[in-house]
Amino acid sequence: MATEIDNNKITVSAKYVTKQYDLAEKQSDKVKSIFKFWSKGIPHFWSVKGVSFEAHAGETIGIIGTNGSGKSTLLEMVAGLIPPTTGEMKTYGTTSMIAIGSGLRPRLTGRANIRLKSLMQGMTEKEIDEKMDDIIEFSELGDFIDQPVKSYSSGMRSKLGFAISVYSDADIIIIDEALSVGDPTFTEKSMERTQRFKEEGKTIFFVSHSAGQVKKMAERVIWMHYGQIRMDGPADEVLPMYNAFLKRFNQLSDSERLAYQKRYKDAQKAFSLKKLITRERNRNFLLDINADDHELKENIYFKEPDERMSWFTRIILIVIGAFVLLQMDMSILDLTSKQVMANPTSLITNYAPSKLQELDIKMGRINVANKPDKPAITAKKTVNQYKVGSNETLAQISKKVNISIDAIMGANHMQTDEVSPGQILILPVER
Template sequence: MEDNYKVKVQNVTKEYDLFKTQSEKLRSFFSVSKNRVPHFWSLMGISLTIQPGETLGLIGVNGSGKSTLSNIISGIIPQTTGYVDVRGDTSIVAIHAGLRNNLTGRENIRLKSLMQGLTNEEIDELMPDIIAFADIGDFVDQPVKSYSSGMRSRLGFAIAVHINPDILIIDEALSVGDDTFYQKCVDKISEFKAEGKTIIFVSHSLKQIEMLCDKVAWINYGELKMVGDTQEVTSQYREFTKWFKKLSKKEKHAFEKERKDIQKNFSIQNYQKQVTEEMAKEAPQEKNLHSKVHKLFYGSVISEKMSVWNQLLTWAVLIVVVFFCLVNVSGHSVDRVIHDPTVLVHPSHQLHLPGNE
């Protein structure tokens, strides 16, 4: 059935503003910056569906948007436009995701487990199994900032698989660590598959993808290049990488620059217009398509910038605060200033209390 899915993303995009300074970022948040801030579209209209019990592999060259998509699905970051529906609790395993550097491994286990809704009693029961699986020895009571990448991966994976999530997202977490731990992870993933869990697996290793995944999505510089049968997609991806490796250094640079320029110059307005036209062809009798597409694009999006009304309210509050500060400094009463604002530039040396005028 069409609605029988575990994860659905539709027309998802993600824009990053390339701020140079923190002040530039603050001005943009309040929409007071007159200079146009350069932007980069990590995702340019991704649509795919993951069925219950399916293991989906995400492949693509570095910077194509694989981790961005997995972070959006897990709820770590919001999408810029598009619809994301995740039916179940997610747990993401990534080398740098979800671990607090200043906390010990044991403290991180408790914190992440509490965030997933487990009780202290349940965590106490799971703690020995998680520590045993991670196999990081006495480092479990040391701050995570002292861990190697492999140790971080071990701990993150151990926590994620023991809190029993509905949807497990693994982002390059098997690329570090020794063969023994790698086999433990593969066995645990296979166990999850046998239980009918839904898994999203991000990796550069096509052998891992082919061994674990039922379906593969190839994301190529922010676009969904291909999605389908594992062998078919990985075969096409191998052909692409083989072609790319044969290019000269100059040709590689030109190709990558061309793709990056497309991501920088992507127009969300043109993409929205394209989607509207496609929907019009499929359902020519449909009315109010523009408003429906706009709702599809922005209906479930949390804005990362202030709305016009919030801007007006912020400025109004700021003006009121400044006004009362000036009144306080002037030494005049509020009534006096309201009736004669010019007294603000003539401070009084006498304190006026309410009711004494």
């Protein structure tokens, strides 16, 4: 007996949904973007710009649009993989997303991925064991099921992902380009299985660049165009308009196509919630709906999510940052103190020992004949200078400074022991 489907049951409700991304060029900009109050000047890109729609049980909706139109971003929000920036996205039931490699772990085998992804979709170990052989058979992977997924082709990954989702009990099925790769036989089998989803009352979102597949699968089509819904209606009305657009677009020259794309992408960068409010106000005016600016601005769907930090949070972060910097300074001072305590002469030695030494010599605090220029830290040879006085001989000097004649002659490279008044001698001192 066929299951009676309540076609009026809403399974997905999107109201003015937007998705904004930060276009951070430098690593520092990425850090700033985390702190919303410090992220001024970082450009933004609105992948989705205020989209609204409803989906019902047993409905198959085709999502079409050129590359970069926001199709995948929109469906990732439906699946709950990413949150909207503003607006409201509600789903009533469980979701399963079928995309090339979606949720698969490359290093795990196909069999291990079946178990992992099935567990993530809410299946029990017992249910997985009961369905394992059927999933493997549907995937048509054969012996490759026990090979790492990283060795699979894109078509094989698509087969595995689709086979896992076929045997899940999700209420909302999202098929994102999963049937655009692989052999025609598997694609036909998958499309037939998708029709069974519809008969079971599941809501299906079907994304494909193939107009033939969309026409065969979906009775309703949403045309996404650079972040907005351009058309939403029966497939036999939307698809002809979309195909006509593609025909005109492809007839443009390369420069004309680039100019067209740039104009719309610049609009995505310049988009704001204020512009969304203006757009909705104009739409209400055309539909003769009473909604003044104040009501629109107070509407929850047009308010920024509560992501900005409160002043209390900011103060706490500043205090923590200051504390960390203070601790770093204290650590440096502590390390320096320990070095000075270990070698008290290091400060004098490192900065200007010669100047201090000269001052001590002038003041008579150091005997130039007996003291070295620098404090002896290691067992290296140091030297002093001695000025030969009137009528002094090398023997007298040797006895006076308590250094052997040979040592003095060696230090001064002297061939004889003759010295003359005023001559400067180097006096080696060994420690």
